[in-house]
Amino acid sequence: MQRQLLFPLGIGFALVAAGLLLLNGSIVAAAIPTLLFVFVRMLSSPRPAAADLRLERTLGRLRAVEGDEIGVELTVDNGGKGIALLSVTDGTPPGLARIDGHAQFLGRLPTDGTETVSYVVRAQRGLHAFNKVKVRVWSPWGLAVRESRVLVETAVKVHPRFEVIDPITIRPQQTRAFAGPVRANRGGQGLDFFGCRAYTPGDDVRRINWRAYARLDSLIVNEYELERIADVNIILDARAKSHAQLAEDTTFDHSVRAAAGLAAHFLEQGNNVGLLVYGDYLQWVFPGIGRLQLERILDQLAEARLGDKAVFEELRFIPARLFPARSQLVLVSPLVDENDIEIVALLIDRGYSILLVCPYSMSVEHAERRTADATAADLAMRILDLRRDLFLGGLAGIGASVIDWRVEQPFRVACRQIHHSRLRRYRI
Numbered sequence: 502m503q504r505q506l507l508f509p510l511g512i513g514f515a516l517v518a519a520g521l522l523l524l525n526g527s528i529v530a531a532a533i534p535t536l537l538f539v540f541v542r543m544l545s546s547p548r549p550a551a552a553d554l555r556l557e558r559t560l561g562r563l564r565a566v567e568g569d570e571i572g573v574e575l576t577v578d579n580g581g582k583g584i585a586l587l588s589v590t591d592g593t594p595p596g597l598a599r600i601d602g603h604a605q606f607l608g609r610l611p612t613d614g615t616e617t618v619s620y621v622v623r624a625q626r627g628l629h630a631f632n633k634v635k636v637r638v639w640s641p642w643g644l645a646v647r648e649s650r651v652l653v654e655t656a657v658k659v660h661p662r663f664e665v666i667d668p669i670t671i672r673p674q675q676t677r678a679f680a681g682p683v684r685a686n687r688g689g690q691g692l693d694f695f696g697c698r699a700y701t702p703g704d705d706v707r708r709i710n711w712r713a714y715a716r717l718d719s720l721i722v723n724e725y726e727l728e729r730i731a732d733v734n735i736i737l738d739a740r741a742k743s744h745a746q747l748a749e750d751t752t753f754d755h756s757v758r759a760a761a762g763l764a765a766h767f768l769e770q771g772n773n774v775g776l777l778v779y780g781d782y783l784q785w786v787f788p789g790i791g792r793l794q795l796e797r798i799l800d801q802l803a804e805a806r807l808g809d810k811a812v813f814e815e816l817r818f819i820p821a822r823l824f825p826a827r828s829q830l831v832l833v834s835p836l837v838d839e840n841d842i843e844i845v846a847l848l849i850d851r852g853y854s855i856l857l858v859c860p861y862s863m864s865v866e867h868a869e870r871r872t873a874d875a876t877a878a879d880l881a882m883r884i885l886d887l888r889r890d891l892f893l894g895g896l897a898g899i900g901a902s903v904i905d906w907r908v909e910q911p912f913r914v915a916c917r918q919i920h921h922s923r924l925r926r927y928r929i
Contacts, residue, residue, distance in 0.1 A: 510536075512532075513539060554651070555578040557578075557653070558574070559576070562657070566662045567624055573591070583610065587639075589634060589637075593631070594631060597622035601620060632653070633650040634651045664911060668770070704722050731829050733829045734774070734823075734824045734828065734830055738832065740807070742838075752908065755912075756858075759858050762912060763858070782810070817843075821848060832857050859903060903919070
């Protein structure tokens with residue numbers, strides 16, 4: 502159809518050129534019907550047919566860590582007739598910021614032609630799904646356009662980044678039967694001295710305490726504390742009321758990274774580790790061991806979001822029945838509500854050992870919102886710090902171990918401080 506218009510269009514331009522050269526208006530006027538015919542036919546040209554395109558998106562990786570750069574390639578293959586003007590725009594999820602390249606192709610695509618759209622995005626924590634690609638096909642004259650959206654499903658899961666932390670001493674009341682790094686509070690084969698008992702036939706003679714034998718005139722053997730693996734369950738507080746907004750992140754983002762670091766640490770030691778995200782609903786990762794379990798936990802943390810469900814506004818609804826009796830619980834929460842002390846005390850009373858990781862952001866907020874009256878602001882900050890010290894002292898008083906983490910410092914530093922403190926108390 503469009504090629505048929507080239508002949509009358511050429512005649513019209515030839516008449517116009519001849520009229521201008523000969524300065525003859527009649528020749529120019531004779532070209533008007535021909536040009537008007539071509540113009541009307543162009544306006545009445547049909548909508549372009551749907552393009553026969555094959556779209557394929559390829560990601561540099563399907564799992565990444567927040568802050569990583571991910572390459573994206575969208576390949577466009579034309580399996581039909583040539584397209585005079587084609588626009589293909591890839592839809593980038595909101596959580597991925599494009600930092601290089603272009604997510605759109607605009608130009609001509611011949612028959613059996615192939616084009617590639619390449620760009621680079623920076624990842625934020627979460628599950629990011631690429632869905633539809635917007636395709637526009639124009640007619641050769643550009644007067645008609647057909648727009649469609651093609652579903653090309655691709656997803657990338659971005660895990661939280663975390664720090665490698667120093668060993669943290671935990672002392673649950675009950676351990677498993679397999680050898681590990683946790684002291685079991687039972688005598689047997691180990692490294693640390695546990696006590697003495699009377700010799701029984703079959704005991705290793707190398708464990709005989711000869712000094713005790715000299716005093717008591719009976720054989721006494723040394724016992725060492727067994728070291729076993731433990732059940733460790735990490736509880737991430739995802740209640741919206743518990744967390745504060747900072748300049749770029751929230752205390753919840755810091756809490757997610759801390760939970761990831763703790764999970765990696767305890768799994769590396771060989772412990773049986775599970776995860777409970779306590780927010781809009783209960784996200785539960787059944788306890789397990791090994792690298793695969795870490796991937797499961799990181800996948801869950803990647804999708805963790807703040808929630809404001811009324812049923813989960815208080816920690817007293819934590820389903821403790823999910824956790825093995827007398828095991829180790831690690832609660833990652835700012836604990837802004839003083840009523841939470843009662844819940845922690847109840848868990849300790851049930852036989853659980855509690856390790857609290859409390860992110861503290863008030864010093865960051867103070868630096869951001871400091872007004873001209875610096876003296877009053879500093880005084881208010883000192884009062885808040887004193888109140889927090891009393892609050893954490895109350896938690897320590899009921900038997901919980903507390904990591905006071907000021908988010909402006911690395912998490913591994915806070916873990917190292919409590920680790921050394923506990924060692925000193927143990928030596929005394």
